[in-house]
Amino acid sequence: MTTATSEKHEMAVMDETGDTKLIWDEDNDVEVEAARSMFNSLKKKGYAGYSVNKKGDKGELLAEFDPAAERIIMAPQMKGG
Amino acid sequence: MIDTTWGCWANSTAATTTAGSSAIWRTWTSDVTTSGSYVMQTQPYRAPVLTPEQIAAAEQRHAELVKAQAEHQAKQKAVKEKAERLLCEHLTEEQEQAWKENRAIFVTAKSGRRFKIKEGRAGNIEEINTEGKAIRSFCVHVEPHNVPDADNVLAQKLALEHNEEALLRVANSHPITPYR
Numbered sequence: 217m218t219t220a221t222s223e224k225h226e227m228a229v230m231d232e233t234g235d236t237k238l239i240w241d242e243d244n245d246v247e248v249e250a251a252r253s254m255f256n257s258l259k260k261k262g263y264a265g266y267s268v269n270k271k272g273d274k275g276e277l278l279a280e281f282d283p284a285a286e287r288i289i290m291a292p293q294m295k296g297g
Numbered sequence: 298m299i300d301t302t303w304g305c306w307a308n309s310t311a312a313t314t315t316a317g318s319s320a321i322w323r324t325w326t327s328d329v330t331t332s333g334s335y336v337m338q339t340q341p342y343r344a345p346v347l348t349p350e351q352i353a354a355a356e357q358r359h360a361e362l363v364k365a366q367a368e369h370q371a372k373q374k375a376v377k378e379k380a381e382r383l384l385c386e387h388l389t390e391e392q393e394q395a396w397k398e399n400r401a402i403f404v405t406a407k408s409g410r411r412f413k414i415k416e417g418r419a420g421n422i423e424e425i426n427t428e429g430k431a432i433r434s435f436c437v438h439v440e441p442h443n444v445p446d447a448d449n450v451l452a453q454k455l456a457l458e459h460n461e462e463a464l465l466r467v468a469n470s471h472p473i474t475p476y477r
Contacts, residue, residue, distance in 0.1 A: 230452065232443035234379030262440070266455045272387040277459040289387070291452035292444060296469045297419035297436035 225283065227251055229258065229290040240283070248283045255281040255288070262293030380445035387451060404454050406461040414453050418446055422453060423473065437468035 225242060228235040238254055240247035255265055255278075265278040267285040278288065347355070385393050392402040400416040403425070413431065415421040418438045423431035439452050456464040 228383060230380075230383075230439065230444055230448040232376070232441070232445075234376050234445055234448065235383050264452075264456065264460060266459060268387055268455070270386050272389045272392060275455060275459050289383075289451070289455065291448075291455060292439040292441055294437050294452065294456060294464055294467055295440045296467045297438055 225251075225285060225287065227254065227288040227290060229254070229263075230292055235289075242283050251283065252281040255290070258290050263290045264293075265290050377445055377447065380447035380451075384447040384451045387454075392454075402450070402454060404457045406457050407459075408461055410461070412457050414450055414457070416446060416450065418442075418449050421450075422457070422468070431473045433470055433472055435465065435468040435470045437464060 227238040240251040268275045420436040422435040424433040
């Protein structure tokens with residue numbers, strides 16, 4: 217999946233500050249690789265990555281990093297209480 | 298009278314009563330008059346006398362504590378608001394309205410099951426039946442406890458919508474009886 221124009225994509229990582237955002241340009245290889253590296257690192261820690269849109273009506277659990285995703289939310293591992 | 302009381306309490310049988318038990322009782326109470334009545338020793342409170350430098354230092358410490366507390370509260374408020382914004386950005390209009398009105402959202406999973414997520418962290422998910430009644434509660438939350446509650450709600454929503462089976466596999470669940 218590719219976008220027609222160069223747009224900024226965003227990864228929001230949930231943490232104690234609310235969230236920390238990482239932005240990448242799909243056409244910038246360095247930024248894409250930095251985002252991919254962050255995604256993979258968090259996945260190893262048990263985080264789940266969801267590709268979402270800002271309306272809240274679209275989403276998908278990501279098995280691997282998608283540089284074309286409009287926004288990715290990284291949610292920490294869930295545990296039964 | 299006190300000696301008699303002690304003797305009865307410490308040694309309920311005459312065979313084990315010893316002369317020493319009375320001495321123990323006196324030592325324990327430490328202030329016994331010759332007539333056997335207990336004397337309460339009290340001393341009037343005297344406030345410590347502080348030098349002007351000590352007072353100034355104490356006032357400065359207090360001011361620093363008040364400032365630190367205010368900064369901590371402001372930071373916590375900002376964190377909460379940030380998490381709230383992230384949550385609301387990813388709610389449908391209907392969910393956002395429900396959240397603002399009732400601090401709860403309704404989520405339909407891909408399986409068709411419907412859930413209510415209430416504000417909170419643990420035990421805040423309920424499965425809703427076709428009649429709109431809560432029939433089961435689930436306790437599952439994000440692992441780090443320092444993540445704000447609104448983030449937790451968003452993680453629960455996303456998991457129910459897109460990763461339902463994995464979420465419910467790790468959740469502790471309990472049926473909700475009509476009596477609860």
